Amino acid sequence: MPTSVRIALDAMGGDHGPEVIVPGAALALSRHRDMSFIFFGDAQRVTPLVAAHPMLAAVSSIRHADIAIRMDDKPSQALRTCRRTSSMWLTIEAVKKGEADVACSAGNTGALMAMAKVCLHMMPYIDRPAIAAIWPTMRGESLVLDLGATIGADAQHLVALAIMGSAMARIVFALERPTLGLLNIGTEEAKGLEEIKTASRILREAALPNLDYRGFVEGDDIGKGTVDVVVTEGFAGNIALKTAEGTAKQIAAYLRQALGSSLWSKLGYLLAHRAFAALEAKMDPRKVNGGVFLGLDGVVIKSHGGSDPIGTARAIEIGYEMVKDELLSKIQEALAGHASTQDVPPAASLSS
Amino acid sequence: MPTSVRIALDAMGGDHGPEVIVPGAALALSRHRDMSFIFFGDAQRVTPLVAAHPMLAAVSSIRHADIAIRMDDKPSQALRTCRRTSSMWLTIEAVKKGEADVACSAGNTGALMAMAKVCLHMMPYIDRPAIAAIWPTMRGESLVLDLGATIGADAQHLVALAIMGSAMARIVFALERPTLGLLNIGTEEAKGLEEIKTASRILREAALPNLDYRGFVEGDDIGKGTVDVVVTEGFAGNIALKTAEGTAKQIAAYLRQALGSSLWSKLGYLLAHRAFAALEAKMDPRKVNGGVFLGLDGVVIKSHGGSDPIGTARAIEIGYEMVKDELLSKIQEALAGHASTQDVPPAASLSS
Numbered sequence: 001m002p003t004s005v006r007i008a009l010d011a012m013g014g015d016h017g018p019e020v021i022v023p024g025a026a027l028a029l030s031r032h033r034d035m036s037f038i039f040f041g042d043a044q045r046v047t048p049l050v051a052a053h054p055m056l057a058a059v060s061s062i063r064h065a066d067i068a069i070r071m072d073d074k075p076s077q078a079l080r081t082c083r084r085t086s087s088m089w090l091t092i093e094a095v096k097k098g099e100a101d102v103a104c105s106a107g108n109t110g111a112l113m114a115m116a117k118v119c120l121h122m123m124p125y126i127d128r129p130a131i132a133a134i135w136p137t138m139r140g141e142s143l144v145l146d147l148g149a150t151i152g153a154d155a156q157h158l159v160a161l162a163i164m165g166s167a168m169a170r171i172v173f174a175l176e177r178p179t180l181g182l183l184n185i186g187t188e189e190a191k192g193l194e195e196i197k198t199a200s201r202i203l204r205e206a207a208l209p210n211l212d213y214r215g216f217v218e219g220d221d222i223g224k225g226t227v228d229v230v231v232t233e234g235f236a237g238n239i240a241l242k243t244a245e246g247t248a249k250q251i252a253a254y255l256r257q258a259l260g261s262s263l264w265s266k267l268g269y270l271l272a273h274r275a276f277a278a279l280e281a282k283m284d285p286r287k288v289n290g291g292v293f294l295g296l297d298g299v300v301i302k303s304h305g306g307s308d309p310i311g312t313a314r315a316i317e318i319g320y321e322m323v324k325d326e327l328l329s330k331i332q333e334a335l336a337g338h339a340s341t342q343d344v345p346p347a348a349s350l351s352s
Numbered sequence: 353m354p355t356s357v358r359i360a361l362d363a364m365g366g367d368h369g370p371e372v373i374v375p376g377a378a379l380a381l382s383r384h385r386d387m388s389f390i391f392f393g394d395a396q397r398v399t400p401l402v403a404a405h406p407m408l409a410a411v412s413s414i415r416h417a418d419i420a421i422r423m424d425d426k427p428s429q430a431l432r433t434c435r436r437t438s439s440m441w442l443t444i445e446a447v448k449k450g451e452a453d454v455a456c457s458a459g460n461t462g463a464l465m466a467m468a469k470v471c472l473h474m475m476p477y478i479d480r481p482a483i484a485a486i487w488p489t490m491r492g493e494s495l496v497l498d499l500g501a502t503i504g505a506d507a508q509h510l511v512a513l514a515i516m517g518s519a520m521a522r523i524v525f526a527l528e529r530p531t532l533g534l535l536n537i538g539t540e541e542a543k544g545l546e547e548i549k550t551a552s553r554i555l556r557e558a559a560l561p562n563l564d565y566r567g568f569v570e571g572d573d574i575g576k577g578t579v580d581v582v583v584t585e586g587f588a589g590n591i592a593l594k595t596a597e598g599t600a601k602q603i604a605a606y607l608r609q610a611l612g613s614s615l616w617s618k619l620g621y622l623l624a625h626r627a628f629a630a631l632e633a634k635m636d637p638r639k640v641n642g643g644v645f646l647g648l649d650g651v652v653i654k655s656h657g658g659s660d661p662i663g664t665a666r667a668i669e670i671g672y673e674m675v676k677d678e679l680l681s682k683i684q685e686a687l688a689g690h691a692s693t694q695d696v697p698p699a700a701s702l703s704s
Contacts, residue, residue: 110538138602148537151545185500185590186462193503193587219594223602235545236591238537239584242571243592247599250490250575255607258627265627272620275610 004034004059005323006101007316008094011041012068012087014106014305014312018046021106024303024312025060026053031313032320038094040065040087065090068107071305075110079118088112092119095298102319106303106312113149113293120296123328125335126160129295130234131302132168133241134318137225143169143178144222144230147291148238155198158182158231162203163334164294165229166211171325172318177210178228181217183236192216195233206341210334290315292322294331299323356386356411357675358453359668360446363393364420364439366458366657366664370398373458376664377412378405383665384672390446392417392439417442420459423657427462431470440464444471447650454671458655458664465501465645472648475680477687478512481647482586483654484520485593486670489577495521495530496574496582499643500590507550510534510583514555515686516646517581518563523677524670525580529562533569535584535592544568547585558693562686642667644674646683651675 009025011018018041029035036059039046043064050057065087069078083089088107094100096119105112109131117129132145145165146153153161162180169178182200184192196216203213217226219240232240259269269276289311291302299322303315322328361377363370370393381387388411391398395416402409417439421430435441440459446452448471457464461483469481484497497517498505505513514532521530534552536544548568555565566579571592574582584592611621621628641663643654651674655667674680 136602138605151537183591185503185587185594219591219596220598220601222595223598232591235537236588239535239571239588240591240595242537243574243595244571244599246572246575247596248603249572250488251600251603253490254631258631259624261627261630265624268620268622268624268627270620271623272611272617275613275617275620278613279606279610 004036005032005320006036006038006099007319008038008040008091008100008103009316010087010091010103010105010107011039011046012065012107014303014307015071016308017068018042018049020307020309021312022046022049022053022056023309024307025316026056027309027313028316028320029056029059032317035059035316035320037061038063038100040090040094041068042087063090069111071108073108073111075108075114078108078111079114082111083115083118089115089119092116092298092300095300096120101323102299102301102316104301104303104316104319106305106307106315108305109148109291109302112300112302116293116296116298116300120298120300123295123297123332123335125339126164126295128157129293130161130164131291132165132294133291134172135222135230135244137223139225141173142222142225142228142230143172144232144237144241145294146232146234146237147241148234149293149295150234152235153195153233155195155202158195158199158233159202159206159338160295160335161231162199162211162213162229163208163338164331165231166208167330167334168292168294168322168327169229170210170330171321171327173228175228177212179212179214180229180231181214181221181227183219183222183230183232183240184216185218186216199231206338208334208338290318292318292327297328299327356388357384357672358388358390358451359671360390360392360443360452360455361668362439362443362455362457362459363391363398364417364459366655366659367423368660369420370394370401372659372661373664374398374401374405374408375661376659377668378408379661379665380668380672381408381411384669387411387668387672389413390415390452392442392446393420394439415442421463423460425460425463427460427466430460430463431466434463435467435470441467441471444468444650444652447652448472453675454651454653454668456653456655456668456671458657458659458667460657461500461643461654464652464654468645468648468650468652472650472652475647475649475684475687477691478516478647480509481645482513482516483643484517484646485643486524487574487582487596489575491577493525494574494577494580494582495524496584496589496593497646498584498586498589499593500586501645501647502586504587505547505585507547507554510547510551510585511554511558511690512647512687513583514551514563514565514581515560515690516683517583518560519682519686520644520646520674520679521581522562522682523673523679527580529564530580531564531566532581532583533566533573533579535571535574535582535588536568537570538568551583558690560686560690642670644670644679649680651679
């Protein structure tokens with residue numbers, strides 16, 4: 001374990017760039033003193049911002065990058081034209097070179113994933129990556145993966161997602177043996193896609209030591225918090241994530257409209273404002289910021305493009321926790337342990 | 353068009369059975385006098401309930417059925433053991449026999465779909481059914497399909513869903529040319545599953561007269577109401593529906609908790625209660641009750657299992673509108689029109 005966790009930051013990522021990323025780093029550092037930073041981006045813009053936080057400046061270096069990937073760049077194009085020169089690429093490369101323990105960017109998700117796949121290697125037993133994120137629930141928080149890194153999944157990939165997700169949940173939720181469900185469109189064993197049914201059978205039979213498999217869950221079980229980890233293929237996972245975001249925004253809009261509609265309801269709002277502040281805190285997407293790319297031989301964190309310094313700090317801290325608690329070796333051990341019971345060679349055992 | 357729309361009702365369906373279904377029918381009738389009803393179920397229980405509504409009794413007949421499908425019966429088992437004898441089967445069969453124009457049940461969705469598929473025929477050009485439902489949005493309402501009738505969809509099935517969905521949207525939203533999007537995990541043309549990309553190309557090239565194709569939409573576009581009709585394969589559609597339901601319940605629970613947490617917020621709630629009533633009205637699932645099974649040669653409506661009489665009436669009324677506005681022939685014409693441009697024989701033209 002390194003004495004300080006070294007964070008590579010894409011200073012140009014997200015809707016706001018270094019003006020938000022740098023204060024976010026300063027905030028994370030104020031809570032965890034054993035961090036150091038390498039900022040990649042426009043040095044002229046980044047240097048004064050870092051200098052404004054002396055404690056941060058003392059543990060940071062700044063590396064100039066000419067190019068910043070735009071939020072609307074196509075991933076394939078970004079990869080073709082901005083490889084090796086963009087702040088995003090250099091951020092990931094710092095992890096590959098061993099100069100940093102974590103790469104964090106609030107930039108274009110597709111480009112970040114494409115670059116991470118090209119720059120880093122996949123872990124043994126895994127051949128396609130996943131994005132995992134913490135999802136607020138009625139019971140607290142759950143981990144959901146894959147949120148869109150990989151489209152399509154066979155049974156072995158779903159099992160690999162279960163193993164990676166439960167390893168991450170053990171760290172972020174400090175649980176010995178997180179409960180886990182496979183997202184399906186019914187809880188009957190006979191329902192759903194063949195690959196999900198096969199994955200379910202494998203997980204039941206494997207009875208893995210660090211994972212309490214609970215069977216199928218449905219879309220509404222995510223918000224209920226029925227299980228600690230929800231595993232799904234990336235297409236359905238992304239649809240679920242975006243649909244939930246859309247529904248939350250829709251209800252917030254209804255609420256604003258309803259409460260602004262009369263003098264009495266405005267007064268009511270004022271009286272209830274603490275309750276609303278508590279509600280907003282629960283729904284605060286900044287608190288759960290930080291999608292983790294899993295399956296790669298490095299820790300890459302995607303911060304939300306619209307994050308403010310609080311959200312940025314949270315994303316950095318998730319990366320920090322993953323390193324401190326040795327996510328990659330936990331995943332590696334769990335994968336190797338499972339593979340050893342499957343009697344198949346490593347390269348093909350958990351993916352096809 | 354029949355002079356009166358004849359509704360076959362599964363009186364035993366749903367969580368509450370005839371005590372809710374019968375008053376729901378009475379309510380629908382009070383708003384649309386040109387309806388008549390056949391109730392299928394336990395005659396001893398249903399008869400006095402119908403008799404309590406003289407206007408309803410005047411246009412209703414009651415047919416005894418010994419068996420009621422339970423909400424937790426497995427569809428395959430229900431089909432095997434309760435075919436021909438259950439209130440649900442007899443309700444659908446009334447449409448097949450031409451005794452009714454609409455079959456409506458609040459029972460087990462899987463069993464209803466399985467029985468409808470066995471009892472009724474598929475429309476020409478279609479070989480697998482879909483469930484469509486009205487989804488409340490920030491802009492009003494949209495139609496979303498397939499919500500889980502069929503798992504997996506090739507490009508031709510997605511195109512068929514688009515044609516059926518836009519025909520239904522023309523009726524329920526009284527639009528000449530509804531806007532339509534394909535649900536995907538990005539709006540870039542290069543992203544997503546192959547079959548969705550192919551369907552997109554077909555829809556662009558076909559430039560159908562009754563459908564304004566707008567390209568890909570993402571999960572959050574459903575709640576935004578970006579398009580009038582959202583088309584998706586049944587697995588992803590069901591995940592989206594259930595996830596949205598879960599999110600709405602989650603936020604409602606947060607809200608109750610937040611507003612019950614102090615005396616001031618309780619007082620605030622009292623002052624704002626009209627605003628909250630307006631909010632609840634917008635979120636009221638009863639108003640959008642009534643999933644329509646599409647692709648079959650009969651109108652089958654699924655009412656929500658937990659519906660009260662208001663929700664039941666709404667589901668009945670959706671069936672009534674589908675018959676009055678000739679949904680089946682509108683779909684048929686649109687399918688035949690598209691097939692004629694595709695230069696393929698009817699049986700294989702829009703499904704494979």
